[in-house]
Amino acid sequence: MLPSLFICHGGPSIVFEKNEYTAFLKEYSSKIKPKAIVVFTAHWENEITTISSINGVYDMIYDFYGFPKELYALKYLAKGSPEIALKVKSLLENKGIESCLDEKRGLDHGTWDILYLMYPEAEIPVIQISVNPFMPMEEQYKIGEALKPLAKEDILIIGSGSTVHNLSTLADVKEPIRWAVEFDDWLVEKIENKNLEELFSYQNLAPHAKLAVPREEHIVPLFIALGSGQKKEPKLLHRSYNFGTLTYLAFEF
Template sequence: MTRAVQPALFVSHGSPMILFEPSPARDFLAGLASQVARPDAILMISAHHDMAEAVVTGSPAPPTIHDFGGFPQKLFDVRYPAPGAPALAEEVARLIAEAGHPVFLDPQRGLDHGAWVPLALAWPYADIPIVQLSISSAHPAEWHYRIGQAVAPLRDRNVLIIGSGSLTHNLRAIFAEGRDHDAAVPDWVSDFADWVRARLDAGDTDAVLHAVERGPHGRRNHPTPDHILPLFAAMGAGGAQAERLHHSYTYGVLAMDAYRFGQGPDF
């Protein structure tokens, strides 16, 4: 039997309360498993694993990290007990090292909410091995693109690569303006999301990599780069061919777009 060749994905994970609050983005993530062949393992590149250099999780049983505060107890009670994949973690580290980048294995770190929240919706049985690869806000967009290119061969081995962040991410605008879950979408958010889509549709990799600098209201949408960096890694892993899988907003200022890079199998 031919092994599946996986695409690379970018998903916007939003607030961890997406697990409990109805929304189009929640519905999309809950159906994500139906849009790809079942992977043998998943490599998650989360905005919430931000290190000075590339760090790969090597735990055989990564714990669930509740890296947030101020939410209901039911969210802290959630566990996502997916197995790790130490051998895959070593392979990820090898590929990154061979591409000329410093890389480190962390045998203890668990899964942060940028990983387990979307995974709990898409694969709720937690039966697919998970490895996390860090972003690095200390490095530019191009570094993340090259890291994605380095791990791209894993797609041929039925490893699904997912960048998990947010297409727009200005939390101050949520809290300072008291926005509710279904707040209106301001132009400065929709203009940026539309610009990114147009550049991705055109295959303009350079423009996308500089979206924060060149896109409309880029720095307002990303006061810090962490939540857009997984997009660049997914783009590097999957190639310039992009397909938007989902588009919606929560709290008015979080664009919950999801993209597929590269073609997966027909099934």
């Protein structure tokens, strides 16, 4: 039975970086070969949970600007799976969660940059799912919970986002900035102890929460992945930083 994962996807240029985080993603994924991968991406927002149902190869979405031109030529030729998309929709509906299918949207960098590092052959079907940053965290958790049965079918659920996500605070420094570390320290401690009540109220309880998360679309995938987890004890797999406040954090649930 597969765990679920929360993975910080960083900037799109991470696909060309060689550091301890990219090395971790490559090494960890070599141990897990899922039948399919479901990705909740922070870069696709919709009021209703929307499930990609591509029949064939995804188009690429380059949802960023100002990066090296070779990044806009990168291809990750993953295929979709309408069959698994319908299975996801059915599981959500069984729990009273409204959802719909999308047969056109391509892969955004919240999905393809981590999968390019983890499964570069693009041989595993991918089902991309939207997030709604305006829903309470309890409801995000329930979305993940509804999809727990997928693990029994060797379908990997990944929440792709970030914990600290305030691009205005990035700095050209080698060491992580203290407030970002303190925010992540609080999250990690609450997650490892499965203190859901406090996690759901993190914006009011966590230190520097408003600074770390000015908008919630990037942290939502964390709560979805937490909800879909199979492990009694969540495991912090990796933690590092870039540009002072850019968190590279990965959890196994």
